[in-house]
Amino acid sequence: MGIFYRRLPRFDYVVPKTLDEVLKALNKHKGAYRLLAGGTDLIPQLKKREIKEPEYVIDLKGISGLDTISYDGNGLKIGPLATITSIAQSPAVQEHYPILAQAALSMASPQVRNRGTFAGNICNAVPSADSIPSLITLSASVKIRSARKERIVPLEQFFIGPRITALKANEMVVEITVPQQRETSRGVYLKLSPRHSMDLAIVGVAVTGTCENGICKDIRIALGAVAPTPVRAPTAEAVLQGRQITSALVDEAARNAVTQCSPIDDHRASREYRCDMIYVLTRRALNQILLS
Amino acid sequence: MGKYSVIGKRVPRIDAKEKVMGQAKYAADYSLADMLWCKVARAPFAHAKILNIDTSKAERLPGVKAVITGKDFNGWTWGFMATTRDEPPLAVDKVRYLHEGVAAVAAIDEDIAEEACELIKVDYEELPGVFDPEEAMKPGAPVIHAYRPNNVSVEYHWNFGDVEKAFAESYLIREDRFETGRVVTGFLEPPASLAYYDPSGYITVWPAKQSPYFHYRHLAGCFRLPLSKIRVIQPYIGGGFGGTKNDSVAGDLCTVMLSKKTGKPVKFIYTMQEVLTTCRRRHNMTIYNKMGMTKDGILTAVESRVIGHGGAYTAIGPLTMFLTGYGTPVPYKLPNYKYDCWRVFTNNPVSAAMRGHGFTHTRFACDAQMGMMAEELGIDPVEIKMRNAIDNPKPGEVYKAVTGFKVKTCGIKEALKAVTEDTIWADRDKMPRQEGPVSYGVGLSGTAYHGGARQLGHQSCAATIRICEDGTVNLITGATDCGQGSDTVLAMIAAEELGVRYEDISIKRVDTAYTPVDPGSYGSRVTLLAGQATQFAARDAKKQLLEAGAKAWKVKPDDIEIRNAVVSLKTNPEKQMSFEKLTKIACYEGAGAVILGRGHSDYGIDEPLDFDHGTGEGGINFSFTAQTVRLGVDMETGKIDVHDFIIAHDAGVPLHPVSVESQNEGGAIQGLGQAIYECFVMEKGKTHNSTLLDYKMPRSTDVPDIKVIDIITNDPDGPFGAKEASEGSHVSTPPAVIDALHSATGVWFKELPVTPEKIVKALKEQGKWMK
Amino acid sequence: MKEIMLNVNGNEHTLQVKPWATLLDVIREDIGLTGAKEGCGEGECGACTVIMDGVAVNACLILAVEANGKHITTIEGLADGEKLHPIQQAFVDIGGLQCGFCTPGMILSAKILLDKNQDPTDEEIRKGLEGNFCRCTGYTKIIQSIKAAAQMLKEGR
Ligand SMILES: Cc1cc2nc3c(=O)[nH]c(=O)nc-3n(C[C@H](O)[C@H](O)[C@H](O)COP(=O)(O)OP(=O)(O)OC[C@H]3O[C@@H](n4cnc5c(N)ncnc54)[C@H](O)[C@@H]3O)c2cc1C
Ligand code: FES
Numbered sequence A: 001m002g003i004f005y006r007r008l009p010r011f012d013y014v015v016p017k018t019l020d021e022v023l024k025a026l027n028k029h030k031g032a033y034r035l036l037a038g039g040t041d042l043i044p045q046l047k048k049r050e051i052k053e054p055e056y057v058i059d060l061k062g063i064s065g066l067d068t069i070s071y072d073g074n075g076l077k078i079g080p081l082a083t084i085t086s087i088a089q090s091p092a093v094q095e096h097y098p099i100l101a102q103a104a105l106s107m108a109s110p111q112v113r114n115r116g117t118f119a120g121n122i123c124n125a126v127p128s129a130d131s132i133p134s135l136i137t138l139s140a141s142v143k144i145r146s147a148r149k150e151r152i153v154p155l156e157q158f159f160i161g162p163r164i165t166a167l168k169a170n171e172m173v174v175e176i177t178v179p180q181q182r183e184t185s186r187g188v189y190l191k192l193s194p195r196h197s198m199d200l201a202i203v204g205v206a207v208t209g210t211c212e213n214g215i216c217k218d219i220r221i222a223l224g225a226v227a228p229t230p231v232r233a234p235t236a237e238a239v240l241q242g243r244q245i246t247s248a249l250v251d252e253a254a255r256n257a258v259t260q261c262s263p264i265d266d267h268r269a270s271r272e273y274r275c276d277m278i279y280v281l282t283r284r285a286l287n288q289i290l291l292s
Numbered sequence B: 001m002g003k004y005s006v007i008g009k010r011v012p013r014i015d016a017k018e019k020v021m022g023q024a025k026y027a028a029d030y031s032l033a034d035m036l037w038c039k040v041a042r043a044p045f046a047h048a049k050i051l052n053i054d055t056s057k058a059e060r061l062p063g064v065k066a067v068i069t070g071k072d073f074n075g076w077t078w079g080f081m082a083t084t085r086d087e088p089p090l091a092v093d094k095v096r097y098l099h100e101g102v103a104a105v106a107a108i109d110e111d112i113a114e115e116a117c118e119l120i121k122v123d124y125e126e127l128p129g130v131f132d133p134e135e136a137m138k139p140g141a142p143v144i145h146a147y148r149p150n151n152v153s154v155e156y157h158w159n160f161g162d163v164e165k166a167f168a169e170s171y172l173i174r175e176d177r178f179e180t181g182r183v184v185t186g187f188l189e190p191p192a193s194l195a196y197y198d199p200s201g202y203i204t205v206w207p208a209k210q211s212p213y214f215h216y217r218h219l220a221g222c223f224r225l226p227l228s229k230i231r232v233i234q235p236y237i238g239g240g241f242g243g244t245k246n247d248s249v250a251g252d253l254c255t256v257m258l259s260k261k262t263g264k265p266v267k268f269i270y271t272m273q274e275v276l277t278t279c280r281r282r283h284n285m286t287i288y289n290k291m292g293m294t295k296d297g298i299l300t301a302v303e304s305r306v307i308g309h310g311g312a313y314t315a316i317g318p319l320t321m322f323l324t325g326y327g328t329p330v331p332y333k334l335p336n337y338k339y340d341c342w343r344v345f346t347n348n349p350v351s352a353a354m355r356g357h358g359f360t361h362t363r364f365a366c367d368a369q370m371g372m373m374a375e376e377l378g379i380d381p382v383e384i385k386m387r388n389a390i391d392n393p394k395p396g397e398v399y400k401a402v403t404g405f406k407v408k409t410c411g412i413k414e415a416l417k418a419v420t421e422d423t424i425w426a427d428r429d430k431m432p433r434q435e436g437p438v439s440y441g442v443g444l445s446g447t448a449y450h451g452g453a454r455q456l457g458h459q460s461c462a463a464t465i466r467i468c469e470d471g472t473v474n475l476i477t478g479a480t481d482c483g484q485g486s487d488t489v490l491a492m493i494a495a496e497e498l499g500v501r502y503e504d505i506s507i508k509r510v511d512t513a514y515t516p517v518d519p520g521s522y523g524s525r526v527t528l529l530a531g532q533a534t535q536f537a538a539r540d541a542k543k544q545l546l547e548a549g550a551k552a553w554k555v556k557p558d559d560i561e562i563r564n565a566v567v568s569l570k571t572n573p574e575k576q577m578s579f580e581k582l583t584k585i586a587c588y589e590g591a592g593a594v595i596l597g598r599g600h601s602d603y604g605i606d607e608p609l610d611f612d613h614g615t616g617e618g619g620i621n622f623s624f625t626a627q628t629v630r631l632g633v634d635m636e637t638g639k640i641d642v643h644d645f646i647i648a649h650d651a652g653v654p655l656h657p658v659s660v661e662s663q664n665e666g667g668a669i670q671g672l673g674q675a676i677y678e679c680f681v682m683e684k685g686k687t688h689n690s691t692l693l694d695y696k697m698p699r700s701t702d703v704p705d706i707k708v709i710d711i712i713t714n715d716p717d718g719p720f721g722a723k724e725a726s727e728g729s730h731v732s733t734p735p736a737v738i739d740a741l742h743s744a745t746g747v748w749f750k751e752l753p754v755t756p757e758k759i760v761k762a763l764k765e766q767g768k769w770m771k
Numbered sequence C: 001m002k003e004i005m006l007n008v009n010g011n012e013h014t015l016q017v018k019p020w021a022t023l024l025d026v027i028r029e030d031i032g033l034t035g036a037k038e039g040c041g042e043g044e045c046g047a048c049t050v051i052m053d054g055v056a057v058n059a060c061l062i063l064a065v066e067a068n069g070k071h072i073t074t075i076e077g078l079a080d081g082e083k084l085h086p087i088q089q090a091f092v093d094i095g096g097l098q099c100g101f102c103t104p105g106m107i108l109s110a111k112i113l114l115d116k117n118q119d120p121t122d123e124e125i126r127k128g129l130e131g132n133f134c135r136c137t138g139y140t141k142i143i144q145s146i147k148a149a150a151q152m153l154k155e156g157r
């Protein structure tokens, strides 16, 4: 039956005060719950009945301290409730990780950014999620916790497929950790969409790297919306790593990046166009980071 | 415009205060105690026989008060013409497009109504579908309606002059295939209605309609009640743009039927996805256009073969196909013209009217083709337009088009001059052509649209003016302001005619129990036709007032003048009284005098439209628009930044300049959407992009700076010289953008919308990509 | 049903709500303030924009229970009695609206924008309205209205 729902499905709502309570609840309700951070993915998905209707929605916002963004000499820690707006506005992010502020501002609208979180963006795990490529190039990892144990997973290994992550039913993300970058490291995120805002990426390319005296000391390239998960382009990086940078080499790396993806044909773009755009945007991003 | 006190002034919109305060009530904002909620259950197939519908489980769900199916409507169907009433409120024997309604529920809340829909069980036998109009025309294609075994819903064949001879004598002929996109009006307010079927036999509804009197007739027909027992009360309307809100939707008729069954008020609200998946859309059209010219670029003939993608039902399609051919002989002189069109049924959502109705398809094709031919002939693009443009007829004279309609005023040459003298065009060679990967282009178009649509069927349009005894005025019309600003303009007209202040006028929204009948908001008719009715009503009221004043002052009515709410003697302006005083004299004099002015639009239909032959007058006059566009194309990604629109629009006389500008701006941005962003992506009848994220209408960051230039032609037929001001820029934008894209990329794009992906594809084909 | 407390435009409301009801539904249906509109119900149009604890949010994307204890401003809370807020006045004066369905959300987004930036450029205004869709106006007069409002606010009108 075709039904266009205007109302959400029935569920019970719980808002625990501590992380332990959440973790216990996860254990108890197994797959029958959904965690709620900003809700900007969850609420529309529930309304459209795109995901299994949960018995419980567990709101994380009753727990204090999960929305912090802290920076010390070792890196950046983003709490699972830090909003996209607060990340874009964080002085530490702007100073040390401007690529993250850039990615944040490329997303959605002020209203959505005021509620949505990077953790939600990551856990929702769509290939076009805009925060992910940049975080991957910064070698970010996620701290995952269950009632029993805590583990750290590099973000690159966190994604298994569209909307599928390494999280187990009783686990949640409690922190996004971004290591300290080299002093000279620079990064850029380029997002291509037909409109100029409120649009999803047809292709997203993030590059973080360092070029000293014309030599590429360090380079990471990550691509969004071009494979079942956001992907890194290691062979393209290898083209550049340790080499004297020329336009020709950048071009070669950009062409190589195309080989690292497996985009689909869908209503947003054809496979061919996506491949072409990986080349164009990777080349642009590399030029900006390594040559300008 | 010194001669007017109100007309031409930048007064605030009459509804602005309610709207900025959040006090304006729209259909979804109404509720009644004890109200039920309606939800429509829809079919999961694009083409299928309905074998059986089992509603028993849904009926048993606590909170459900009634469930209906198509059979409850007893075979009633609706459509634009008596011969094409092929659409039932809910599908009966078969469904013809994906998510057509098959049943509807009324329950005590919307959650339960939605849950109940899940419990309705329908057995279908899926039928092969057909989704492409040219496929649907082939013999052996699945038949969608038994009464049209070839799937052709409408066809016309017109022939004016001698096209064959003209082509034979032409120096240059071009034949191109153009295509316009599958697009939608895109109003922000989803359809909604609150309905109450009073068991004693009255219907009252508060629906989101831009033509409430169409709905009124549908309800009378569907429920077999006299019109006098149908009361449509018009809320504020959150945008219309034709099609869906000119018509009834399944929810409208189901809420009334459910109210009849339950004896309670029932409300429905569609979701945006439901709108983008099931509501009316613009026809997308394939236009095989053949154009001939002399060596000097003078048009000799146009032959258009047009295939209109009709979708599952006829709706207003016969008019669409008429207007698509009707607009071709303006704004350029066209001596020979042939038009063959077919509107074809497919298993897609229904196509209907939208702003720029009909004209937009063929004006896009012809304007673009004219640009291509200018290029081939080596003639300057402005020059070729000027050579062909219709001259502004001298007062009292007319230009007669090859199809027979008359043009009394025409500002196209002046408009072309205005936009090409502006710096965007004039200095285009001084601006950078290329910056990094971005290539800039400037484009030009010149188009026309008709206003004051007069069509077959009902045409009555009237106004009443009631003078209150304190000197204020109630203006009552059957017209609907769905956002365009017509209430403001009608109030201005009333104030100007009466000689009172604009603030003294209050205008009432439609209530079919009290307001006079009116066709509604379409075809840019309200300002012109309801405007004329208002003018006449004001004159009638004024006449009565002047007679009372004349009696009091012992002079002749003609000796008295009213301006800015001051009544004075023409021969002795010192002799004055306030308008309030005059109304008191008029109202209190004698026994029970009430000053009520009435008037109706008297244009009538002098030459009825002949759909089959293409003759007749479709409206009362034509607006003309010239537009330039400056944009930049990223030649690597294909992404477009649109920087400037300069729009010179001949609205005759801009009665309310703010609304004229705003209509031009809004129409142009909607046109921009159709030119480069918007298009439904369809697969076997399924709409893949049915959200506002994926159906890409322009947002604040996509729009250019817009400058609107008024071209004044003072039309003899429009009230105070007015012509239309809402659809012209919508029609002029796509061809101007196409021309600018050609200037930037060297490619002529013939299919709308021109997305970044299409640009890259074209550049690749021409070996121009990443060189 | 869950009990929540909302402070809307300075008035406290204690309400029994379904856990799955959105803030928009509760404001419109339980509290009866219909100024906030539902265009898309999915965060894409901004017609439902309200100000919650000082930031603009989409009321359609928030559960009413999530808003427990929060301070909310809707369009109805902006004017001072019959006296319009300068932003409202600017929209009236310049004509920054047609059908008016986007207007409540536009004005609240404009308020947040102008609270943070007293002298925004056209570009900044466009950015600030990313979340608010308008089909009628082509945005031109909305942008002009916000510029005029900025001027009025600076002049303390
Ligand atoms: C109109 C609109 C536009 C958008 N535009 C963009 C865009 O341009 N780019 C883009 O990338 N995204 C976009 N989004 C998607 C969305 O806003 C982002 O993905 C956002 O970051 C999600 O964060 P959230 O906190 O709202 O997630 P939620 O909706 O709260 O959660 C998302 C998912 O993650 C799970 N989850 C949340 N937190 C945790 C946790 N700590 N541990 C485990 N699981 C968790 C939830 O259970 C849920 O399944 C848009 C959304 C909307 C409505
Ligand atoms: S209704 Fe909330 S954003 Fe559209």
Ligand code: FES
Pocket: B188, B238, B239, B483, C097, C098, C099, C100, C101, C102, C103, C133, C134, C135, C136, C137
């Ligand atoms: S005024 Fe109608 S949507 Fe903005």
